[in-house]
Amino acid sequence: xxxxxxxxxxxxxxxxxxxxxxxxxxxxxxxxxxxxxxxxxxxxxxxxxxxxxxxxxxxxxxxxxxxxxxxxxxxxxxxxxxxxxxxxxxxxxxxxxxxxxxxxxxxxxxxxxxxxxxxxxxxxxxxxxxxxxxxxxxxxxxxxxxxxxxxxxxxxxxxxxxxxxxxxxxxxxxxxxxxxxxxxxxxxxxxxxxxxxxxxxxxxxxxxxxxxxxxxxxxxxxxxxxxxxxxxxxxxxxxxxxxxxxxxxxxxxxxxxxxxxxxxxxxxxxxxxxxxxxxxxxxxxxxxxxxxxxxxxxxxxxxxxxxxxxxxxxxxxxxxxxxxxxxxxxxxxxxxxxxxxxxxxxxxxxxxxxxxxxxxxxxxxxxxxxxxxxxxxxxxxxxxxxxxxxxxxxxxxxxxxxxxxxxxxxxxxxxxxxxxxxxxxxxxxxxxxxxxxxxxxxxxxxxxxxxxxxxxxxxxxxxxxxxx
Ligand SMILES: Cc1cc2nc3c(=O)[nH]c(=O)nc-3n(C[C@H](O)[C@H](O)[C@H](O)COP(=O)(O)O)c2cc1C
Numbered sequence: 521x522x523x524x525x526x527x528x529x530x531x532x533x534x535x536x537x538x539x540x541x542x543x544x545x546x547x548x549x550x551x552x553x554x555x556x557x558x559x560x561x562x563x564x565x566x567x568x569x570x571x572x573x574x575x576x577x578x579x580x581x582x583x584x585x586x587x588x589x590x591x592x593x594x595x596x597x598x599x600x601x602x603x604x605x606x607x608x609x610x611x612x613x614x615x616x617x618x619x620x621x622x623x624x625x626x627x628x629x630x631x632x633x634x635x636x637x638x639x640x641x642x643x644x645x646x647x648x649x650x651x652x653x654x655x656x657x658x659x660x661x662x663x664x665x666x667x668x669x670x671x672x673x674x675x676x677x678x679x680x681x682x683x684x685x686x687x688x689x690x691x692x693x694x695x696x697x698x699x700x701x702x703x704x705x706x707x708x709x710x711x712x713x714x715x716x717x718x719x720x721x722x723x724x725x726x727x728x729x730x731x732x733x734x735x736x737x738x739x740x741x742x743x744x745x746x747x748x749x750x751x752x753x754x755x756x757x758x759x760x761x762x763x764x765x766x767x768x769x770x771x772x773x774x775x776x777x778x779x780x781x782x783x784x785x786x787x788x789x790x791x792x793x794x795x796x797x798x799x800x801x802x803x804x805x806x807x808x809x810x811x812x813x814x815x816x817x818x819x820x821x822x823x824x825x826x827x828x829x830x831x832x833x834x835x836x837x838x839x840x841x842x843x844x845x846x847x848x849x850x851x852x853x854x855x856x857x858x859x860x861x862x863x864x865x866x867x868x869x870x871x872x873x874x875x876x877x878x879x880x881x882x883x884x885x886x887x888x889x890x891x892x893x894x895x896x897x898x899x900x901x902x903x904x905x906x907x908x909x910x911x912x913x914x915x916x917x918x919x920x921x922x923x924x925x926x927x928x929x930x931x932x933x934x935x936x937x938x939x940x941x942x943x944x945x946x947x948x949x950x951x952x953x954x955x956x957x958x959x960x961x962x963x964x965x966x967x968x969x970x971x972x973x974x975x976x977x978x979x980x981x982x983x984x985x986x987x988x
Contacts, residue, residue: 565951566922569659570914596804599775600840603808606781607842607865610713610738613638615855615880618811618846618870619717619743619785622923623930626662627913629711631906632873636880638866639713641785644743647720647729663736664917665710715783717741719756721766723773730774739783739809742770747787747817758787758817764798768805775806783809785846788831790816795831796838803839810835811844811868822847822871832862844868851884852976853891874930877906882975885934889974896974903973904961907931911957921952928957934971935964942967 617624617632619641629640642661649656716737720726730740744767746757760767774782784807788795799810812835814827827847836843845864849855850872858867873879878901885903889896907928914924928946929936936943942964949956 566925567920569918570921570924570952570954599806599808603781603841606738606808611638612865613713614859614866615639616844616866616868617641617873618868619644619715619741620870620874622926623870623874625919625923626664626711626917627910627919628877628923628927629714630664630913630917631877631910632880633711634909635878635883637873638880639715639738640711641715641717641741641868642737644717644719644746645729647718647726648722650718650732651725651728657732659920661716661733662917662919663711663714713738715739715741717743717785719743719746719751719754720770721754721756721760723769726770727773727777730778734778734780737780739781740774740778741783741785741811742774743785745785745787745813747820761787761789761798761817764801768801771802771805771807775808781808782806783811785811785813787813787815787817788828788835792831792834796834799835799839803841807841809842809844810839811846812864813846813868815847829858829861832864836863842866846870849879851879851888851891852882853888853894855880874927875933876903876973877910877931878973883973884975885973886971895977897977898972899975901973902970903931904935904965904970907961908958911954911961915954924957925952928960932961932964935968938971939964939967 615636615638617629617637617640621643624641624643629637629642632640645660646656650661714737716730716733716739718726718729718740720729720742726742733740743757744760748757751757752759755763760770771782771784784802786798786802789798799812802810812832814829814832815822815825819825827845829845829848832843832845832847836845842865843862844866845858845862846868849858849867849869855867855869858864869879876883876885883899883901884896910927910931911924925946929943936946942960946960
């Protein structure tokens with residue numbers, strides 16, 4: 521099916537769209553965030569930060585990198601070189617936590633980083649609310665520094681090797697590493713590389729928001745992929761695909777005025793030619809990294825529609841900037857096939873990581889272990905352990921309780937399906953505490969026995985870290 525109106529016509533269109541209003545966004549974010557100036561939702565426990573003392577942690581005011589003058593648009597060759605230099609400078613990450621509203625927040629990112637994620641996106645932030653509302657900034661965007669070294673093997677045994685002392689220390693239990701001699705090391709240094717994602721439809725407002733996070737991140741990302749109804753009403757995300765001149769102006773604004781590069785996350789058009797023209801336009805506008813979700817705007821259900829890796833490969837061969845592939849990454853075999861098929865620089869995973877944040881370290885759930893035909897070992901380590909670790913991360917890095925609740929549901933979904941009354945107890949618990957949640961996890965362990973995660977036997981991991 522051809523895109524109508526054709527791309528050149530879309531490019532000529534003027535932006536005649538409405539601005540986003542906070543109420544549109546609030547329901548999408550499930551944050552019940554009041555429009556600025558209205559009363560705060562003080563009595564909603566899930567909206568409070570998950571710390572005993574309460575209160576938002578606002579970011580320290582770091583100076584923005586000195587900006588003597590607005591940097592003129594670099595000519596294209598030099599800009600491409602810089603895009604690649606930057607990509608290499610941040611370590612050319614291949615295993616990346618996708619942006620997820622309410623779900624790719626700091627404690628979850630740090631957990632995924634511990635288990636092999638090499639970079640992470642923040643949840644989508646609303647550029648206008650972010651620019652205007654200090655409380656929103658404090659609640660929805662947090663980051664940290666930590667220098668902690670771990671090692672673990674594929675059986676899930678892990679131990680803390682030490683800390684440089686500059687971080688705050690996460691205080692994991694020490695486990696003896698035993699059984700396998702192949703040890704993989706992971707190093708949590710800090711919440712970097714970090715891609716901060718915004719939705720926007722006004723270049724000036726987007727720039728104002730982006731300036732506030734510039735000192736803390738490696739890319740400022742623009743979400744051009746959100747297909748939800750709320751994005752349609754608010755005129756952002758994938759609905760800007762109907763207004764390519766606006767997309768172009770958003771990217772140009774950031775590319776010409778920020779010191780960190782701008783990245784974009786897109787969906788594909790039904791027609792490959794339109795997708796390729798779109799990707800090329802983004803590159804020319806100054807996008808330095810392109811994440812391609814291989815589904816169209818109408819293919820909302822990730823379980824129903826397979827992502828089109830062929831289209832991602834074509835984009836990879838059409839543009840000269842680094843490209844990331846998104847869609848259908850459920851375990852490390854998918855990572856390997858996707859990288860091979862698309863030739864992308866890296867992959868993003870979302871839904872499967874929520875269930876199994878140790879995916880990038882080579883662990884998988886029983887559902888997937890039989891797919892590859894390789895021999896798998898049953899681990900002594902499971903999603904209940906991951907949930908406990910996540911809760912400890914939250915104690916250190918407070919986030920709104922609604923995020924904690926959401927992760928516990930996703931990580932322990934399989935456990936709850938065997939013990940639905942425990943899920944019900946969680947749902948009825950309007951005010952959560954860490955003590956209550958840890959006890960709930962113990963209760964599931966005692967009732968269920970363990971539902972193990974699996975990892976490939978050592979001999980199957982000939983290729984090095986994570987089997988890649
Ligand atoms: C809970 C949830 C929240 C999401 N929020 C965002 C978001 O804030 N920004 C975005 O670009 N995509 C968002 N997505 C889409 C994912 O980043 C990803 O593109 C999509 O889920 C496909 O990847 P997957 O097949 O690995 O799940 C979200 C997905 C989920 C499951």
